[in-house]
Amino acid sequence: MKLGIQEVINWLEKTNEKIQKNKEYLTSLDQAIGDGDHGINMSRGFQEVIGKITSTSYNSLADLLKDVAMTLLSKVGGASGPLYGTAFLKMSMSVKGKEAVDKQALENALEDALNGILQRGKAQLGDKTLVDVWTPVVEFFKNHKVIESPSLEEVSRNAMESTKEVMAKKGRAAYLKERSIGHLDPGSVSSYYLFASLAEAIKEGEE
Amino acid sequence: MKLGIQEVINWLEKTNEKIQKNKEYLTSLDQAIGDGDHGINMSRGFQEVIGKITSTSYNSLADLLKDVAMTLLSKVGGASGPLYGTAFLKMSMSVKGKEAVDKQALENALEDALNGILQRGKAQLGDKTLVDVWTPVVEFFKNHKVIESPSLEEVSRNAMESTKEVMAKKGRAAYLKERSIGHLDPGSVSSYYLFASLAEAIKEGEE
Amino acid sequence: MKKIINDPNLVVQDMLKGLVSAYPNSFKQVPNTTVIVRKDAPATGKVGLVSGGGSGHEPAHAGYVGKGMLDAAVCGEVFTSPTPDQVYEAIKAVDGGAGVFLIIKNYTGDVMNFEMAAELAQADGIEVEQVIVNDDVAVEDSSFTTGRRGIAGTIFVHKIAGAKAEAGGSLQDVKTIAEKVVANVRSMGMALSPCTVPAAGKPSFELADNEMEVGMGIHGEPGTERKAITTADEIATELTQKILDDMHLSNGDEVAVMVNGLGSTPEMELYIVNGKVNDILKEKGINIYKTFVGEYMTSLEMAGCSVTLLKLDDELKELLNAESQAPAFRN
Amino acid sequence: MKKIINDPNLVVQDMLKGLVSAYPNSFKQVPNTTVIVRKDAPATGKVGLVSGGGSGHEPAHAGYVGKGMLDAAVCGEVFTSPTPDQVYEAIKAVDGGAGVFLIIKNYTGDVMNFEMAAELAQADGIEVEQVIVNDDVAVEDSSFTTGRRGIAGTIFVHKIAGAKAEAGGSLQDVKTIAEKVVANVRSMGMALSPCTVPAAGKPSFELADNEMEVGMGIHGEPGTERKAITTADEIATELTQKILDDMHLSNGDEVAVMVNGLGSTPEMELYIVNGKVNDILKEKGINIYKTFVGEYMTSLEMAGCSVTLLKLDDELKELLNAESQAPAFRN
Numbered sequence A, B: 001m002k003l004g005i006q007e008v009i010n011w012l013e014k015t016n017e018k019i020q021k022n023k024e025y026l027t028s029l030d031q032a033i034g035d036g037d038h039g040i041n042m043s044r045g046f047q048e049v050i051g052k053i054t055s056t057s058y059n060s061l062a063d064l065l066k067d068v069a070m071t072l073l074s075k076v077g078g079a080s081g082p083l084y085g086t087a088f089l090k091m092s093m094s095v096k097g098k099e100a101v102d103k104q105a106l107e108n109a110l111e112d113a114l115n116g117i118l119q120r121g122k123a124q125l126g127d128k129t130l131v132d133v134w135t136p137v138v139e140f141f142k143n144h145k146v147i148e149s150p151s152l153e154e155v156s157r158n159a160m161e162s163t164k165e166v167m168a169k170k171g172r173a174a175y176l177k178e179r180s181i182g183h184l185d186p187g188s189v190s191s192y193y194l195f196a197s198l199a200e201a202i203k204e205g206e207e
Numbered sequence C, D: 001m002k003k004i005i006n007d008p009n010l011v012v013q014d015m016l017k018g019l020v021s022a023y024p025n026s027f028k029q030v031p032n033t034t035v036i037v038r039k040d041a042p043a044t045g046k047v048g049l050v051s052g053g054g055s056g057h058e059p060a061h062a063g064y065v066g067k068g069m070l071d072a073a074v075c076g077e078v079f080t081s082p083t084p085d086q087v088y089e090a091i092k093a094v095d096g097g098a099g100v101f102l103i104i105k106n107y108t109g110d111v112m113n114f115e116m117a118a119e120l121a122q123a124d125g126i127e128v129e130q131v132i133v134n135d136d137v138a139v140e141d142s143s144f145t146t147g148r149r150g151i152a153g154t155i156f157v158h159k160i161a162g163a164k165a166e167a168g169g170s171l172q173d174v175k176t177i178a179e180k181v182v183a184n185v186r187s188m189g190m191a192l193s194p195c196t197v198p199a200a201g202k203p204s205f206e207l208a209d210n211e212m213e214v215g216m217g218i219h220g221e222p223g224t225e226r227k228a229i230t231t232a233d234e235i236a237t238e239l240t241q242k243i244l245d246d247m248h249l250s251n252g253d254e255v256a257v258m259v260n261g262l263g264s265t266p267e268m269e270l271y272i273v274n275g276k277v278n279d280i281l282k283e284k285g286i287n288i289y290k291t292f293v294g295e296y297m298t299s300l301e302m303a304g305c306s307v308t309l310l311k312l313d314d315e316l317k318e319l320l321n322a323e324s325q326a327p328a329f330r331n
Ligand SMILES: Nc1ncnc2c1ncn2[C@@H]1O[C@H](COP(=O)(O)OP(=O)(O)O)[C@@H](O)[C@H]1O
Pocket: A030, A034, A035, A036, A037, A038, A041, A042, A077, A078, A079, A080, A081, A083, A117, A120, A121, A122, A123, A128, A129, A130, A131, A170, A171, A172, A185, A186, A187, A188, D079, D080, D081, D108, D109, D110
């Protein structure tokens, strides 16, 4: 596996497509247990990301990921903005000096990103936040020598679906306590789109 | 024909019954071309009138009618309060010293009342106000030696119905201009209840 | 009907209780009436200012009672002009020997009830004068009909006449300045949704999801035109243009602007409208001296707004800027 | 969705334009941002106060910018906390050398975005302190979760910390007094109807005709309980009691009361609620020092209200009474 600048752009474009297509779905998930802006926030942010990275030429992966981070930070807002922003900022730092990432470098970058999310948001696994998707994905990378795209997609999908039956302890949904059970966590769904897209980008990169 | 204190109380009680029964109807007429309070206003006012006159004993018709006037003035509000209040005040003044009214005295009282309404409200016949009911009723008294109850009811009903096809020039309905056409004038409907009840009271007084 | 109320027939009484307990140092209620007066009323030697009308327009009119504005507000039933006996009580309560001035919105009911009260007070020897506010350009100004309605522009009459009275103006001075405001103030409104009178229990009119009502009154009366809802910019343009057509303002004239919410329109939307009103006036070279954005004259929970323009001169500017201690208009 | 807007995605931008043009002598907008600052910012030697959050809560927070209250308000997208770069711009714009104080409502997003901005400013050598407001007793105060939300009680923090800064208080003084307000302020709200975020186009939740939502947030988040709608007196009792259960006020204590409308609740209803809140407090021997009834912290066009109690001492009273020139809080 090898992801260079083109492959990362492909990853982000796929993510953007899924987010734009599911903007209303994400918003309706957030209306059920949050404040109904997650789709709007992610759609605005990723649209800007694509605008930025497709109009800039990059020599380094770190620069690309830093632009993604800064765009998300300054355009998404809410809780998800600083979290996704921090995640990409950590990834950018993690890949500094590299022209492309192999499996190990990607694993390190994702782990750094997860740690950034945990530090920034102070959520724990099981709090019904996007941490519940990022954690098993990072685990999956750690436990497998080779990343099979379908498995990555499956792991992130299962993780996303698992947020339905738990009670929220962080984010707005936490105010609902028991009433948050039975609803998917919107941020976990957007994170699922991110990893499902990563799986596709990995697969296409190998073809 | 002779209306004494008992007969006038009977008249007012019948009026009150019709108003209470049609409170929502009057309000919905006023919602169509006014501000939707005519039923509420008339219902509140006449309820107080009945409370007042049934808990007081009267020696004079003028005192009875003055209490009706003052109660309507202080409880109805809006445009209809001062108009009905003025009407009963003028009737009270007109019957001063009388224990009962015959046809001529009633005719004089109603004419004085109409003049009071015209002075206070400055409306003209055809402006789509309760003047459009009071005017033909007073005319009817003037043109007939004997008042037949069914005819009185019919005259006032036709007059009330005639307000439907005219354009309002006074009252809130006037703001609607052409759009006021096709709706009954609420104050004309409450005035119709007053005269239909008068017709009944006259008939019962003769039985 | 969804409302935070107790008995729908007692909303005015309940409201007055909450109002007086909110401002115990500023307000008192004349016992057994629906009249709110300044705690220090009557102010000896000062012209007493009385306004009022149906309830449901809060903060109008009790919110404008205070030093520099009204001395009393008479609160009728919801959307129903108060009765003469109540207005009469208000006049008596604020008469400090210099006469009492009535600010009446031009509705048949208000005019008749206030005039009957004035007759009662005059019979007692109290000098009473009045002004009738008719700022709503939605309605044709014809002497054959009831004429124009009084809407949000009334607040400027309260403010300016109130400042004149506070400054020691005579009853005639107050009347003169009030008439000047009325001559120079114009408003126009629109609604996106109706309101429900508590005792009626159902909305005053119905509007489809894509419709708006232009030129409606502040009592749930239907407007002059019903049409498809447009953008904030188009709405602002339509309301402002209708006013300008009637006012003949020229390059260099100065105005006060009021963008008034009718009850349930978010302040955000009022500011959006204000942005466009501003553009239109600037483009015409009209100077905006002061802007008021907020809920000044409402219609229960109606959604919609009105725009008011007041043409100013030095005298009006000074009085507009004078101190006011009324809860709903602090200067 | 019926709204007086232009492009649903540009409502914040359009609002800011109308806001700045309404108060050209008091406000300026930091170019290319959604930051509103006092015209005279930065005030040399004065601690600069910055608050903000998602838009849709107007007059919060830009309406509280002015002498005696905030120096800047950062306006995020509707119900979405503003981004760190915007908050950073606000901090820089109001830094007069005495440090900058951030008033943050306790939402994960606000806390993270403001803290990232603080880190950026601190890297520039600007001293930054903050307080997190969490007055909403609907939510359990647990350290395992996000904790309580910040709602209408935030206005008292703006007012009192603003007065302290205006009086020349140091950054630490301002922080100390702000924390004192937070420790002594509690709120609780309820809604009768949801609101619609313009860019979402549909209501945030649905309520049947006979239902109300108790303990909901100010962003259209569902509340803690949904039940049959009751009377104003019962609603006032429930909200007040929930606050009192958490506050331990005793006979003779003094409080400020705020009855806040969420957007489309007529002022009449707010006063009805206030009447009952007043009765409850009086019955318990709690003295009401000052009452605020109106729209202070809204949720677009949501129908409903919140009650806030602030326990006062002499220091808080003096600061509460100090001058304020903010458009939405004149003192
Ligand atoms: N403390 C946290 N740590 C990690 N993720 C969080 C945290 N708080 C919220 N989130 C995530 O953010 C998502 C909500 O994002 P969004 O709706 O854009 O922001 P907001 O909640 O401010 O409206 C939640 O679904 C959740 O996955």
